[in-house]
Amino acid sequence: MKTLKFKTNINCGGCVSKVTPFLNKQEGVESWEVDTNNPDKILTVETDSATEEEVKVTLQKVGFKAESID
Numbered sequence: 001m002k003t004l005k006f007k008t009n010i011n012c013g014g015c016v017s018k019v020t021p022f023l024n025k026q027e028g029v030e031s032w033e034v035d036t037n038n039p040d041k042i043l044t045v046e047t048d049s050a051t052e053e054e055v056k057v058t059l060q061k062v063g064f065k066a067e068s069i070d
Helices: 013-025 052-062
Strands: 002-008 029-035 042-047 066-069
Touching: 002 052, 013 029, 013 052, 042 052, 052 066
Parallel strands: none
Antiparallel strands: 002 042, 002 066, 029 042
């Protein structure tokens, strides 16, 4: 299991509800959360096989940006 972190523009509960079905269906994603209180809106994804690129593409499909952070 690895943890991926992204700086995003998911900034409210409405945005979270838009990405929820897509991230929940993403293969390899075990769990995820967005810290909307953080100025960088940090998305944390626990995964066993999904890559950073796959998560970014999924968010782009819904209209959100994600930038990998360490």
